[in-house]
Amino acid sequence: MCLSIPSEVIAVDAERQSVTVDTLGVRRDVSSHLISDPLAIGDYVLIHIGFVMNKIDRDDALNSLELYREIVEKMGGNPLN
Amino acid sequence: MLELKQLYQGFRDPTTILSLARDIARLADKLPAPLNVMEVCGGHTHTIMKYGLLELLPSNIEFIHGPGCPVCIMPKERIDQAAALASIDNVILVTLGDMIRVPGSHGSLASFRAKGCDIRPIYDPLDTLKIAKDNPKKTIVFFAIGFETSTPMTAVLLQQAERQGIKNLLFHINHVLVPPAIDAVMQDSQTRVNAFIGPAHVSVISGAKIYRSTVEKYATPVVVSGFEPVDVMESILRLVRQRIEGKAELEIQYTRAVSEAGNLAAQALVNQYFQTRMQFRWRGLGEISNSALALKDEFAHRDAERIFADRLPVKQIDDHKACQCGDILRGLAKPKDCKVFGRGCAPETPLGSCMVSSEGACNAYYRYQGIQKETVARS
Numbered sequence: 286m287c288l289s290i291p292s293e294v295i296a297v298d299a300e301r302q303s304v305t306v307d308t309l310g311v312r313r314d315v316s317s318h319l320i321s322d323p324l325a326i327g328d329y330v331l332i333h334i335g336f337v338m339n340k341i342d343r344d345d346a347l348n349s350l351e352l353y354r355e356i357v358e359k360m361g362g363n364p365l366n
Numbered sequence: 367m368l369e370l371k372q373l374y375q376g377f378r379d380p381t382t383i384l385s386l387a388r389d390i391a392r393l394a395d396k397l398p399a400p401l402n403v404m405e406v407c408g409g410h411t412h413t414i415m416k417y418g419l420l421e422l423l424p425s426n427i428e429f430i431h432g433p434g435c436p437v438c439i440m441p442k443e444r445i446d447q448a449a450a451l452a453s454i455d456n457v458i459l460v461t462l463g464d465m466i467r468v469p470g471s472h473g474s475l476a477s478f479r480a481k482g483c484d485i486r487p488i489y490d491p492l493d494t495l496k497i498a499k500d501n502p503k504k505t506i507v508f509f510a511i512g513f514e515t516s517t518p519m520t521a522v523l524l525q526q527a528e529r530q531g532i533k534n535l536l537f538h539i540n541h542v543l544v545p546p547a548i549d550a551v552m553q554d555s556q557t558r559v560n561a562f563i564g565p566a567h568v569s570v571i572s573g574a575k576i577y578r579s580t581v582e583k584y585a586t587p588v589v590v591s592g593f594e595p596v597d598v599m600e601s602i603l604r605l606v607r608q609r610i611e612g613k614a615e616l617e618i619q620y621t622r623a624v625s626e627a628g629n630l631a632a633q634a635l636v637n638q639y640f641q642t643r644m645q646f647r648w649r650g651l652g653e654i655s656n657s658a659l660a661l662k663d664e665f666a667h668r669d670a671e672r673i674f675a676d677r678l679p680v681k682q683i684d685d686h687k688a689c690q691c692g693d694i695l696r697g698l699a700k701p702k703d704c705k706v707f708g709r710g711c712a713p714e715t716p717l718g719s720c721m722v723s724s725e726g727a728c729n730a731y732y733r734y735q736g737i738q739k740e741t742v743a744r745s
Contacts, residue, residue, distance in 0.1 A: 288409050288593065288725075289515070289567040293370045309370060316492055318522045321631040329373065331570060331623050334462060334512075335490025336519050339570045339629055343368050345622040350376040353385075353596060360385040 289333040291341055294324050306332060377594030378417075386599035387422035393603070394424040396610045401427045402558045403605060404551065404697055406544060407513075407565030408435030408725025409593050415730035417595035427602065430559055430697035431727035433547050433651055434568075436512045436540075437464045438695060438719045438726045441649045442683035444540055445470030448509045450678050451538060451670055452483040458501060459485045460494045461509035462516075464723040469716060471683040491523045498527070498535045506535045507670045514572040515565075517541040517659060518632035521639045524661075524668060536670040539660055542646065544568055545576050546657035550648070552584045556698055561605045563591040563598065566620035573628025574618045585614040592620035639665060647682060649719060650695030691718035694727050701731040708732060 292306035292315075303314050304324050316336045317324055324330065329341040376382075394401070405411055411431045414420060420429060433439050449470055452459035459475070466475045466487045479485040484504075488494065491508065498506045510520040520541065527535045544565070551557055564577055569590045577588040587608040591601035601619045608615060618624050639662060646658030661669045671678065685691055688706045693699035701707050701720065711717035713729055720726035724733070 288412070289570070291370065291373050307370070309374065315490075316519075316522065318525075319518050319629060319632045319635070329368070329370065331567065333515055333567055334519055335492060336522070338515070338567065338632075339623045341373070342622045346373060346376075347368055349600075349622065350372065353376065353379070353382045353600075356389065357381050357385045360388055 289331045289338060292330055292332050294326055294328045294330060297324055297326060299323075304330075304337060306330065306337075308332070374594075377592065377596040379596065382596050383417065383419075383422070383599055386596065386603055390427070390599065390603050390606055391424045393606050393610060394426055397426055397606065398609065399560070401561055401605060401609055402430055403427065403561045403563060403602065404430045404432045404559040405563050405598075406432040406434040406548065407568070408438065408723060408727070408730075409565060409567070410563060410591065410598060411435075411727050411730050412725050413593055413595055413598055415734040418734070419595060419598060422599075423602065427606070431694065431700075432551065432697060433648065433695040434513065434544060434565060435720075435723055435725045436516070436542065437468055437723035438691065439542065439547075439648045439650065440465070440468060440511065440540060440719060441647045442469070442471045442685070443647070443679060443681060445475065446472060446683065447671070447678045448475055448538060449473070449478045449483075451507050451509070451674060452478050452485050454505075454674065454677065456504045457484070458497060458504050458506045459483070459509055460488055460497060460506060461485070462491070462511060463487055463489060465509065465511055467716065468719050468722045491519045492526065494523055494535065495526055495530070495532060498532050502534060504534065507538055508535065509538045509540070511540045513542055513544055513565075513568055514576070515567045515570070517636050517640065518571060518629075521632075521635040524639050524665065525635065527668070535668070536673060537661060537668050538670045539640070541640065541659040542648070543657050543659070544572075545579065546654050547648065547651060548577075548580050549583075550651045550654050550657075551697060552580070552586070554696060554698075557696075559697055560586060561609070562586060562588045563601045563605070564588050566590055566592045566597070566624050569618070569620075569624045569628060571629050571632050574616055574624055574626050575628070577616050581614055581616045587614045587617070589617045589619050590624050592622070648695075649685070650692035686717050689718035691720045691728070694720055701728040704728070
């Protein structure tokens, strides 16, 4: 029950305190009661049992991916060799 | 521009996983002693088994599967209480996912449902509001489970019930806390744990700060880690580096959503409705002081445990003698050490709770044990 899922916000209903998210093609409405900062379309969020828990920091995710690219490069591209 | 697909694929990329594994293997030769990493949370156990990470690590690094699966740590007497509540006339018991299949001493909630009790599994706590509105003449009991991650969701449900004047919704609270469980593990004289990866989603809510005392009290490094395989491997690499440098620090690997302070709005909601429970018995770990939550006195009118106190069994029930869930949850045994693993105990017929949830250590071993994993030669 504890897996939290990254999803993209595709619609915001501020009045009902809910957002519609897309999780790799699956769309559903989830609660935004636990988020004090406003959510916008295009934000990436973590979902846990029907609630947005937090936003995902886009810059940080990109930095991590860049770091991993460097690690792979350092290892010669194919670590099995 | 980051796309959602990248968020998944980038953090599951096999080449990256293997590169990190090689980095870890290269550095592990310099470790002064074996690194025994407890992954506190069942979500991490699931990732470790699903992606074959066990096989990618050198022999002086070992995963010890911790007590952080809310379904696994639920003692039988609490399930018996849920079954007793569901057996009361005009009660609808609502709970999350896997909880319905965990064996109590008189059967699982699923077996009580088969006998005619109205028990409804849900995936979103707020669905309970609709059930309560649709059944005004019945009493709805939300059997609340989970660690720091799930507690704020129960708080929102209670808040909405109060605001919307929904009077027929009660709560049976089984919310538990990670830090006291870690203390119980570390204070066990038999423990071999000397490093932790902390579950990211717990710290999304509670902040990385909840592990400060672990790091200081036990001079043990903690890395708060995401759930993708690359996240877990990077966290292991960070722990190895700390050990080689003789450090014991708190690090956040999952900085894309976790901060030191956590989600303050969620913490405020939890503090508004809950207080620390003096004692709670954990399956496998036994009684741990101040390790769980209860509703505050001002919400006694919502507390099924108080309202139905005379109907709830309180006898403590130990596990089946052959079941080693307790030792597995304390990191003293592996699923394959258990005599009933895969024999009397399987996901369809679980004897112990570690086999019930997909995040339980036994379930994860059972599900993925046949997968062929690639191995990485030390460089």
